[in-house]
Amino acid sequence: MSAGGRTxxxxxxxxxxxVPAAGVWLRSFAAALPGVVRPRSDDEVHGFFRDVLVPLCExxxxxxxxxxxxxxxxxxxxxxxxxxxxxxxxGRGLGDRFVALAKRHRPEGLSLWTFQVxxxxxxxxxxxxxxxxxxxDGSRNEEREPDVxxxxxx
Numbered sequence: 001m002s003a004g005g006r007t008x009x010x011x012x013x014x015x016x017x018x019v020p021a022a023g024v025w026l027r028s029f030a031a032a033l034p035g036v037v038r039p040r041s042d043d044e045v046h047g048f049f050r051d052v053l054v055p056l057c058e059x060x061x062x063x064x065x066x067x068x069x070x071x072x073x074x075x076x077x078x079x080x081x082x083x084x085x086x087x088x089x090x091g092r093g094l095g096d097r098f099v100a101l102a103k104r105h106r107p108e109g110l111s112l113w114t115f116q117v118x119x120x121x122x123x124x125x126x127x128x129x130x131x132x133x134x135x136x137d138g139s140r141n142e143e144r145e146p147d148v149x150x151x152x153x154x
Contacts, residue, residue, distance in 0.1 A: 008070055008094060010101055013059040015050075020069035021061055022049035028084035036115060039142040057081070060101065062094050073098040075105060080112040099128045109153040116146040125150045 062071035070089040074082035114121040130150035
């Protein structure tokens with residue numbers, strides 16, 4: 001499939017994808033959430049992708065035609081646990097493709113959490129039929145940042 005004129009393939013992550021997927025996560029988090037303090041170091045994020053997300057979870061990557069990873073999505077049960085795009089790939093339809101893939105793999109429904117300060121994410125998920133159902137003060141997440149839970153039911 002094409003994204004912004006460039007071919008991108010969505011596929012399950014392989015062990016070799018852990019480092020570039022973690023890199024996408026780190027760059028995306030920094031670009032989209034500059035005011036949110038990360039509780040984990042870069043090395044810890046890389047270890048989490050290497051030791052947990054890629055081998056133990058349903059982790060997907062968007063592989064660009066040059067072989068680089070342009071995005072990452074993680075499904076855990078009915079939760080869309082992670083969806084991050086490399087900053088230069090935002091606005092090219094990859095997020096839409098990931099959400100469509102998640103809905104195909106979880107036809108009974110999905111839920112996710114995002115930070116309250118992330119207005120673009122709220123609009124993105126609402127555009128895809130998700131509804132905000134719960135707001136918290138952030139005391140249950142590692143970042144201690146107020147968040148909101150979104151739910152999609154077909």
